Amino acid sequence: MNKLIATILSCALLTAALAQDVAPDVLVKNVTQEVVGLIAKDKEIKAGNRTKLVEVIEAKVLPHFNFAAMTALAMGQNWGKANPEQKKQLTEEFKTLLVRTYASALAAYSEQKFDFRPLRAKPTDTDVTVNVRVLQPGAQAVTIDYSMEKTGSGWKVYDVMVGGVSLVANYRTEFSNTVRNSSIDGLIKELRAKNQGKK
Amino acid sequence: MRMLVIGLLASLAGCAGTGEERDPRDPFEPFNRGVYRFNDKFDEYLAQPVARTYRKAVHQEIRSRVGNFFANIQDLFIGVNNFLQGKVQDGVNDWARFAFNTSFGLLGIHDVASEWGLEKHNEDFGQTFGRWGVPPGPYLVLPFLSSSTVRDGVGTAIDYTASPASEIRPINLRNTLYGLYLVNTRAELLDASRLLEEAALDRYVFQRDAYLQRRRSLIYDGSPPREKLE
Numbered sequence: 001m002n003k004l005i006a007t008i009l010s011c012a013l014l015t016a017a018l019a020q021d022v023a024p025d026v027l028v029k030n031v032t033q034e035v036v037g038l039i040a041k042d043k044e045i046k047a048g049n050r051t052k053l054v055e056v057i058e059a060k061v062l063p064h065f066n067f068a069a070m071t072a073l074a075m076g077q078n079w080g081k082a083n084p085e086q087k088k089q090l091t092e093e094f095k096t097l098l099v100r101t102y103a104s105a106l107a108a109y110s111e112q113k114f115d116f117r118p119l120r121a122k123p124t125d126t127d128v129t130v131n132v133r134v135l136q137p138g139a140q141a142v143t144i145d146y147s148m149e150k151t152g153s154g155w156k157v158y159d160v161m162v163g164g165v166s167l168v169a170n171y172r173t174e175f176s177n178t179v180r181n182s183s184i185d186g187l188i189k190e191l192r193a194k195n196q197g198k199k
Numbered sequence: 200m201r202m203l204v205i206g207l208l209a210s211l212a213g214c215a216g217t218g219e220e221r222d223p224r225d226p227f228e229p230f231n232r233g234v235y236r237f238n239d240k241f242d243e244y245l246a247q248p249v250a251r252t253y254r255k256a257v258h259q260e261i262r263s264r265v266g267n268f269f270a271n272i273q274d275l276f277i278g279v280n281n282f283l284q285g286k287v288q289d290g291v292n293d294w295a296r297f298a299f300n301t302s303f304g305l306l307g308i309h310d311v312a313s314e315w316g317l318e319k320h321n322e323d324f325g326q327t328f329g330r331w332g333v334p335p336g337p338y339l340v341l342p343f344l345s346s347s348t349v350r351d352g353v354g355t356a357i358d359y360t361a362s363p364a365s366e367i368r369p370i371n372l373r374n375t376l377y378g379l380y381l382v383n384t385r386a387e388l389l390d391a392s393r394l395l396e397e398a399a400l401d402r403y404v405f406q407r408d409a410y411l412q413r414r415r416s417l418i419y420d421g422s423p424p425r426e427k428l429e
Contacts, residue, residue: 097398098396101394101397101398102388104393104397104398105373105394108390109393139266139270139319140318140319140320140321141318141319143421149427161416162418163413164412164413164415164416164417164421164423165409165412165413165416166412169408169412170317170405170408170409170412173404173408174399174400174401174404174405174408175224177401177404190400191400194400
């Protein structure tokens with residue numbers, strides 16, 4: 001019995017260790033294919049069950065994102081002016097907003113093909129961009145670029161660029177406008193209202 | 200359409216105000232927001248309902264054929280713009296696409312060229328001017344056409360006048376085709392516009408910033424000099 005537990009434990013540890021060693025482009029490919037595969041098979045999600053889709057994203061995609069870093073980048077100079085509690089709340093609300101948006105984008109997905117580009121980086125690099133292209137007939141392919149940073153718990157995404165539009169950069173003006181016109185707490189309130197569907 | 204754009208550009212020169220805390224890229228923000236609201240109402244009460252009905256009534260397969268037909272006509276001038284930007288190989292690629300899709304693809308309704316490995320590009324006169332070093336100038340929201348800049352607005356006017364589609368006669372046929380193009384395009388964008396609504400705190404700002412980022416990326420064909428976020 002003890003031996004069995006030991007084996008299971010060491011297996012679990014080994015998988016965790018392996019997860020850290022997965023190259024960033026391989027990670028993006030695996031996660032994309034897994035999520036797309038899950039969605040294709042799930043009747044409820046296909047029928048428009050948003051809650052279930054969000055659950056899939058939370059389980060499969062979220063662990064590979066560094067939301068604190070994303071929020072800090074989107075906040076720019078105002079990040080330094082926020083206290084730890086505000087930082088925590090901002091990160092939480094921004095995460096919810098991004099997950100909702102991501103769910104909408106995935107819901108519109110209809111079996112387009114992916115072209116996973118080979119990673120152009122040195123093995124020693126700790127900050128890389130992974131390029132994926134979504135192919136569609138009659139139109140230019142849409143590029144998705146994941147900016148990723150190597151951390152103690154594997155590679156983490158800190159920005160996503162869709163068709164050359166950085167998600168994080170795109171929130172910068174909105175965030176700084178809101179902070180300037182009201183306050184950091186005002187921004188938290190506005191994000192919360194947005195997430196609760198009141199805006 | 201051309202006179203409308205030119206007239207608009209001229210009238211804008213008169214109303215450049217200097218409000219406090221205005222985004223330097225968008226000196227005409229109050230005016231632009233006015234046009235944006237107008238476009239929004241037009242979209243809400245006419246364009247979107249028509250596009251939704253069209254999407255329900257017309258099968259995806261047919262819609263994509265319609266899209267291909269117009270995309271094929273555009274390839275001709277995408278090629279011209281690639282030549283003007285000195286990208287000869289890309290230009291040849293675009294013209295080969297046009298030749299194959301017009302013939303084997305039955306007037307463009309089948310995008311056979313993509314299947315044969317000839318990739319579709321995205322070019323227009325606004326991008327060519329950008330490649331030549333013309334700065335975008337102030338951000339503009341054009342009636343019906345939405346996000347633009349002074350440079351891209353002039354580019355769009357040339358795109359429309361230069362396009363072979365503008366030569367189609369009788370005029371009724373041309374106008375019908377334009378109408379079909381607009382409805383089909385709006386229908387394809389229904390998902391994207393819903394996404395914008397969900398993502399943005401202030402849709403005007405979100406759309407403006409996305410447009411400016413997108414155009415910058417397109418001018419450099421997807422790899423603009425990196426702006427480091429700090």
